[in-house]
Amino acid sequence: MKVIRTVNELKDWSAESRAQGLSIGFVPTMGALHAGHMSLVTRAREENDRVAVSVFVNPTQFNNPTDLATYPRTEEADLKLLEDAGVDVAFVPSVEEMYPEPDTRVFDLGPVAEVMEGAMRPGHFNGVAQVVSRLFEMVSPTRAYFGEKDFQQIAVIRRMVQLEGGFNGLEIVDVPIKREDDGLAMSSRNVRLTPEMRMAAPAIHRALINAAAQPRTLSPAEVIDLTVKEINSVPGLETEYFQIVDGHSCQPIARWEESDMPVGCITVYAGDVRLIDNVKF
Numbered sequence: 001m002k003v004i005r006t007v008n009e010l011k012d013w014s015a016e017s018r019a020q021g022l023s024i025g026f027v028p029t030m031g032a033l034h035a036g037h038m039s040l041v042t043r044a045r046e047e048n049d050r051v052a053v054s055v056f057v058n059p060t061q062f063n064n065p066t067d068l069a070t071y072p073r074t075e076e077a078d079l080k081l082l083e084d085a086g087v088d089v090a091f092v093p094s095v096e097e098m099y100p101e102p103d104t105r106v107f108d109l110g111p112v113a114e115v116m117e118g119a120m121r122p123g124h125f126n127g128v129a130q131v132v133s134r135l136f137e138m139v140s141p142t143r144a145y146f147g148e149k150d151f152q153q154i155a156v157i158r159r160m161v162q163l164e165g166g167f168n169g170l171e172i173v174d175v176p177i178k179r180e181d182d183g184l185a186m187s188s189r190n191v192r193l194t195p196e197m198r199m200a201a202p203a204i205h206r207a208l209i210n211a212a213a214q215p216r217t218l219s220p221a222e223v224i225d226l227t228v229k230e231i232n233s234v235p236g237l238e239t240e241y242f243q244i245v246d247g248h249s250c251q252p253i254a255r256w257e258e259s260d261m262p263v264g265c266i267t268v269y270a271g272d273v274r275l276i277d278n279v280k281f
């Protein structure tokens with residue numbers, strides 16, 4: 001596996017791969033890799049001739065400096081996992097390499113980016129659009145892989161790709177959430193959970209399963225109410241939001257008939273760790 005730290009070298013590798021007619025699967029990450037990320041890498045490996053993975057904690061998508069400072073960084077272990085998974089290129093740039101000048105672009109991401117994470121974390125999705133569009137330009141991937149844990153992020157990225165003209169027919173592939181045996185969605189943030197909060201956190205997934213099993217005679221608002229009460233009754237867990245949205249537009253629905261793909265998206269604080277998850281109804 002090649003470890004590339006400069007944009008020029010990455011572009012050369014990509015151009016050389018493309019010139020040979022090889023497809024490139026790309027997995028953007030912020031490192032602290034776990035089995036969830038590796039399921040994206042495995043899928044990229046299966047479907048492409050070459051695989052590139054970026055490891056970059058993108059400062060422009062953090063609206064909370066403490067969150068950025070405490071984001072886990074485990075480069076050596078990440079590179080070992082990627083090498084073992086048969087990745088061709090790990091792109092590990094510095095902040096200066098990614099942003100030689102500040103990125104001042106403002107993307108017109110529309111309603112999909114205004115709700116839920118967009119409302120709670122102002123500027124977050126614009127920062128994601130900045131870094132992902134840069135990475136797509138550098139890697140020129142055939143396919144790019146994203147985890148469904150960040151359900152809204154995938155919708156935002158699809159919108160950004162459309163705004164930027166499609167990046168030469170790039171295909172965005174969404175990959176199902178990978179869970180621990182007790183149902184907790186895998187996340188780089190899970191390592192920050194205290195032992196008590198790690199015990200409590202699987203209640204989030206249990207409540208989502210219960211929500212999806214509720215009869216449709218209950219309205220989305222009633223299901224939301226029950227679910228939030230169930231989660232908040234667990235000591236240490238505090239729901240920030242739970243919304244039932246249309247899976248295409250990410251807009252909240254008031255009645256089930258409004259969507260052919262209702263999705264329940266949730267954010268919960270387990271102590272001071274912010275966890276997100278979702279369920280398809």
Ligand code: PAF
Pocket residue numbers: 028029030056058061128131132150153
């Ligand atoms: O999902 C993430 O880890 C990040 O938002 C991404 C897509 C790598 C952009 O920094």
